Amino acid sequence: MVFPNNIAEMFSLLEKESVNGYVVGGAVRDIVMGKEPTDFDMAAECLPEDLLRIFAECRCFDHSIRFGTLNVVTDDGIVEITCCRRETGYTDLRRPDSVEFCKDIKKDLCRRDFTVNAMAMDSQGNIIDIFDGMGDIERRIIRTVGKADVRFSEDALRIMRALRFASTLGFEIEEDTKKAIHKNIHLLKNISSERIYEELTKLIMGDCAAEVLLEYSDVICEIIPELSPCVGFEQNNPHHIYTVYEHIARSVGACPKDKIIRLCMLFHDIAKPLMYTEDEKGIGHFKGHPEKSTDMARDILTRLHADSETVKLVCRLIKYHDTRPSATRKSLIKYLSKVGFEDAKLLLDVRRADLSAQSPAYHDQFEYLNESERIITSLETEGVCISVSDLAIGGGDIIEMGVPAGPRVGDILKELLKRVISGSLENDRASLIKALRGIIE
Numbered sequence: 001m002v003f004p005n006n007i008a009e010m011f012s013l014l015e016k017e018s019v020n021g022y023v024v025g026g027a028v029r030d031i032v033m034g035k036e037p038t039d040f041d042m043a044a045e046c047l048p049e050d051l052l053r054i055f056a057e058c059r060c061f062d063h064s065i066r067f068g069t070l071n072v073v074t075d076d077g078i079v080e081i082t083c084c085r086r087e088t089g090y091t092d093l094r095r096p097d098s099v100e101f102c103k104d105i106k107k108d109l110c111r112r113d114f115t116v117n118a119m120a121m122d123s124q125g126n127i128i129d130i131f132d133g134m135g136d137i138e139r140r141i142i143r144t145v146g147k148a149d150v151r152f153s154e155d156a157l158r159i160m161r162a163l164r165f166a167s168t169l170g171f172e173i174e175e176d177t178k179k180a181i182h183k184n185i186h187l188l189k190n191i192s193s194e195r196i197y198e199e200l201t202k203l204i205m206g207d208c209a210a211e212v213l214l215e216y217s218d219v220i221c222e223i224i225p226e227l228s229p230c231v232g233f234e235q236n237n238p239h240h241i242y243t244v245y246e247h248i249a250r251s252v253g254a255c256p257k258d259k260i261i262r263l264c265m266l267f268h269d270i271a272k273p274l275m276y277t278e279d280e281k282g283i284g285h286f287k288g289h290p291e292k293s294t295d296m297a298r299d300i301l302t303r304l305h306a307d308s309e310t311v312k313l314v315c316r317l318i319k320y321h322d323t324r325p326s327a328t329r330k331s332l333i334k335y336l337s338k339v340g341f342e343d344a345k346l347l348l349d350v351r352r353a354d355l356s357a358q359s360p361a362y363h364d365q366f367e368y369l370n371e372s373e374r375i376i377t378s379l380e381t382e383g384v385c386i387s388v389s390d391l392a393i394g395g396g397d398i399i400e401m402g403v404p405a406g407p408r409v410g411d412i413l414k415e416l417l418k419r420v421i422s423g424s425l426e427n428d429r430a431s432l433i434k435a436l437r438g439i440i441e
Contacts, residue, residue, distance in 0.1 A: 001125030006074035007040050011123040017054050020045040022105055022120035029116050032137050042081040045103040067099055084108035106130055113158045118145045140171045148180030156187035160199035163216055167206025185222045196223050197304040204262045210253025217245060226296055229273035236284035241359045244272045255353030261346060264317040265353050267297035294319045316343060321350050327371040330423060336386040337421050348373050385420050385427040388413045392429045401440055412439055
């Protein structure tokens with residue numbers, strides 16, 4: 001096994017002091033699966049004071065050294081090295097009440113969450129696998145180390161991690177582990193919103209996100225109760241063959257692996273049960289659901305402590321996800337003046353994902369979306385005017401014409417833009433100045 005230079009250096013420094021070091025966790029799992037690890041964590045059979053001495057010449061962060069963890073800064077990134085340890089008691093369902101350093105990698109592996117993450121690799125590439133993690137990788141299953149109930153009661157976030165690994169690795173969750181997940185979902189109430197959000201976003205980015213969302217709807221509704229009314233809610237509409245929740249789950253799986261788009265699909269129809277009405281023929285309608293879903297998504301994402309930019313982008317996409325302008329230049333220019341080119345491109349992906357999770361009878365609408373995309377691309381290439389900043393004149397020109405600086409300048413620019421977008425006015429300086437004189441007079 002050829003390790004990256006910084007990992008090889010860590011091994012070398014440990015071995016000079018006769019300390020056995022190991023690569024552990026996800027990196028070993030990825031290597032066994034034939035993937036290139038994205039990061040490496042290490043374990044060492046030594047005490048914290050030994051770590052501090054061995055890496056004294058390195059730049060380190062030692063704020064977690066009381067738990068036996070040292071972060072070593074290298075040219076290729078930070079390497080986290082942790083002393084082998086045993087843990088007991090998890091009063092807060094997150095951190096161990098006590099840590100005992102043991103200088104034994106096998107005992108250290110016993111505290112890990114899942115068998116596929118409970119393997120260690122030494123400097124020669126030899127794998128220590130006392131829980132048959134390699135066998136579970138071959139069988140493509142997620143199974144806890146030891147009793148699942150115990151593991152989840154130690155740290156309930158492991159429930160979300162199990163779902164995340166099932167989604168991203170495409171593995172099935174082993175039966176006893178699965179039963180323990182459904183049994184212990186109430187423990188998730190003890191986990192911070194930040195940690196829930198981190199795992200949720202990783203989960204929905206997986207290739208098997210739709211399948212996991214569908215099979216573990218009870219877990220998802222535990223962390224997002226607002227989704228509960230969507231489960232089993234029939235839409236009674238010819239456009240839809242799935243319940244609201246199944247439509248949501250399938251649409252998440254149908255869109256590109258973009259966090260913003262996938263979060264949008266997770267929440268885009270969350271208000272449908274609240275907005276449901278039936279006409280005289282018994283057909284279901286959901287008038288106003290984009291606006292209500294936008295408000296609900298904003299509340300949920302804020303509660304989960306998503307960053308403000310993510311909240312803003314997701315909510316903007318949800319607001320316009322059901323807007324369907326005609327595939328014509330005039331209609332799309334007006335549409336672009338509201339959403340802009342960047343959001344319009346994202347909304348095409350949103351609409352395709354939405355349509356993918358609807359009745360196949362309406363999949364001819366993909367042609368409409370393709371034509372819309374072609375026109376939008378053409379309009380962007382042309383540099384068509386869709387905002388005040390695109391106008392061939394600016395506020396200074398209006399002030400020079402005798403209009404005092406103030407709100408009226410902005411109002412005039414908006415009026416000129418409105419005329420340009422409608423097609424009644426050309427976006428060239430001469431035409432705009434002429435129209436400006438008419439407005440002023």
